[in-house]
Amino acid sequence: MKEREKWIGLFCARLFEENNIRFIQELQKQGQRENYRIMIFSLDTCVEEDTENVPAELELIRLSQYISLDAGIILAESIKNYVLLEHIARIMHVKEVPCFCIERQIEGCYCLFHTEETGFEPMVRHVIQDHGARKINMLAGFKNNLYSQMRIEQYKKVLAENGIPFEEERLGYGDFWDRPARREMQRFLNSNLPMPDAIVCANDAMAIVACDMLHDAGYRVPEDVIVTGYDGINEGKVYSPVLSTCIPDNVGAASFIFREIHKFIKNKVIIPHSYQIEYRVELNQSCGCCKKSQNDHNKVVGKLNADLGDSVWHTLAMNNLISSVVPLHTVREIAKILPDTEYMWCDHLRYACVKENLIYGKEDGTFQTMTTIMRGSHEEFTNTEHTFHIDHWLDEIRSELEDCTFLLLRVLNIQERAFGYTADALEKIDRRATQRCDEFSMFLSNSINMVLQQQKLNELKEHLLQANHELAELSERDAMTGVYNRRGFFIQFNEMLQKTKKKYVVLISIDMNRLKYINDTFGHAEGDFAICSLAKAVERIGTQDGICARFGGDEFDCVFFTDDKAFYTEEKIQKELQNHLDVTDGMQEKEYPVTASVGMAVKEITKDFAIEDLIKTADRLMYQNKKENKRSGADYGRKKTNTKKGNMSI
Known part of the structure; x- marks a missing residue:
């Protein structure tokens, strides 16, 4: 029958400090006799008033609630922050396992103090x-x-x-x-x-x-x-x-801890009390109590040299990771490049996962559904982008933990924003091993943050482009009718003039008849209705080769490009315009007619072509048509279609 897993959860900040390392090494030395392994929750918060990382580090601490622990140990002097300390203790109390707190008095915990x-x-x-x-x-x-x-x-x-x-x-x-x-x-x-x-x-x-x-x-x-x-x-x-x-x-402190764990396993009773860690x-x-001797420094120098070399290679790899991330757009793309940038380690499990939502380009979401973005051991990378629920997090890596003594966990975060976590399985722990894990977590956190910031910038850029487009549209459109205004008319005309291969430009000037009569008799709301109705009719006579615009009040201009200067006539335009007006929604119920006067001018496109001259000519002819309509009474009739021939200049 396979022996059950025996884990001790250890919570510590500034893990790389020697006093922490030495204590953990002694804990491991005594624990391995009974096959205890140590799960280290490595934190960064080490000042009581520091709250920047607390929300993210709480996510890391909460991982402990989903696994079976035999005990919890808090190196409180390294963490200091009471929010974190009390949360750890609360989880251990809920799990009903002994909790040992070093250098802090926390209710329900065994307290160990240095004397x-x-x-x-x-x-x-x-x-x-x-x-x-x-x-x-x-x-x-x-x-x-x-x-x-x-x-x-x-x-x-x-x-x-x-x-x-x-x-x-x-x-x-x-x-x-x-x-x-x-x-x-x-x-x-x-x-x-x-x-x-x-x-x-x-x-x-x-x-x-x-x-x-x-x-x-x-x-x-x-x-x-x-x-x-x-x-x-x-x-x-x-x-x-x-x-x-x-x-x-540390020998005495570790012995005390394991004695109390054994008592708990035997009696299932937690009776917290204090222990004094003495110095000797x-x-x-x-x-002068020992004679000076020539120490053999070969091992020391060799270890320092190996650590220095490892630090150099690891830093190069991490810089390579950051450089490779710069052009990326999603966290999913980071997962694809990790095997190429994490080449310097080969002898233990290195694992990373993030909140599932990050894979899909969203930063919201909680530590509920996670997605693996890296799993590597002995230079092999497998099974990335596997999604799982957080309460099964240890199952994700259990198969790679057979020979490990330590499992070191770090949160991926930028201050309070937590992205995921990393896990490193180690046979032994020393300063360089902890620093390597810190470095990877830090660089991967920054990489994820860079991609997320790039996503935000891209979204902002899209919004700005859309806003600029909308502002440009607003600046070129008449607010009431929605057709182009004078500015939009000239912008669109100049663009079309540059592209057209047609020979002639046709300019039609349109002005509503008796707008003042409608306003004075039926009110300005009805006047606005008449203007909008005329605008719709003007738009409908336009084609893909034309532009229609409101030049002000009840005056509209249309311009067309054509190879046949006889294709457009005042009579044709005026008839088509009136037909559109007569079928406008709501027009049949009105007590007044909506009619318009028209003037048209045509000019060949030449190098010295000027649209302003064409507009002046069409306006002059439109006003002649308006006078003729007024004399004949055509602009007074109820829905009488004005088919009187207008004026034309060529």
Whole structure:
């Protein structure tokens, strides 16, 4: 019978930091004896007030609710954000499994706290009592930082116990990292105070800076000045001299966790209580307790060189990914290029999926239905674009997890916008492995974001083009009748003039009869109806070779291109126009006729052709026709078709 899967969920931010890596390595070392594997939910939020990524990282945390876990572990000091911390704890409580929280008190959780005084205080005491140091400088962390202040108080306490007065100038704030530590060390070296016998540092990184600067200034460590660190980073173990430091008892912490898990499995009862993680002093060369020796650095240098090479190749591949994404238009296209850009890794599962809607060019949607966009292992890529429901997410990759010890999960996101997640199956975990996963997640997130932004830009461009087209139409059309206005007439005419192969231009000027009578007698609404009716009739007499437009009020102009100058006549135009007017919807019920006067002019298209001259001629002839209609009374009759011959100029 196959043994059931045994997973411990671990939630952590800034996974690449050594203190986190060392704890996880010890957890894995003890857990593998009973075939426990560790599922790491790797977050970015590491400041209490930071809320930018919280909505996206909540999506990653929620993945834990769909799988069977034996326990949850929260590295709370790395995450800090209470929204995330409480959400993780709530999921573990709902799942009814033990939840262990390190460096935070959360209701219902086993709480593990580092006991600072068990390490730093004994180290200061060792320097004074075992090495006889009396002049002792300290490189502390940040001002007003809880852990930095605790170590300062222990430093002062041990000085007082041994009758050594505290001197403010011998305390420097190195902020736990290189540059501020160098500034404070330079101040120590330039001080008028006698050189110290020892420098106790609040972490190993600052201790290495102290050793370097003492060496550059001509002092020997530990012969002239003792230097000690705190927290036991790997660099301190391979540094020369090897650092004397204090290291947390990760062995004891991991043992406590597994003991409580075993109790829960046996009794099915969760009884949260606290555990103190003590620090122990680890004496070495930098305090003089161990003789200096020529360390074998081959393995260290080899590993660093391998990590550097991997970083170079991975960065090149990620840059290649970004470059390849620039011309793409959809997330689906990203899935197609991933096998070509992810060529640098070959020994473990690398997986990525996104919200299904993204595949179809939409950014909305939730982590309910997901689509695989990359699945690779041992240089083989298979089964992309498979869609599944989120509660089956582990089933998607279970077959590739046989030999893995760690499953590292990262969210694909840009701040609060979550796209999907990545999963990397690893046999062992170290800083470079975690950085590689971070890099891939970051570059893929940016790639997806680039494509989505490009989609938005393209949509915006389409909308702008459509809007411009509509604005152009509005600027060329008469608002009331919908036919071209004077501006539209000239634009369309000039375009058609450039394209036409016809020989003649025919210009027809049309003006409604007795519009004032209709307005004054029946109202302006009826006048508008009459104008719109005439506009429809004018449009209907147009052909594909013509343009009709309202030039203002009740005046309309039509222009036609023809090879037969006798094809259009005033009588033909006037009759066709009146026929269209008489059958206009609603016209039969009106108490007034709608008629029009017409003038027509024809001119051959030549190099010096000017439409303005033709318009003036047609207008003049139209007004002659209007006078004749008025004299004859043709413009008064009820629906009398004016067939009187108009005027024509050639």
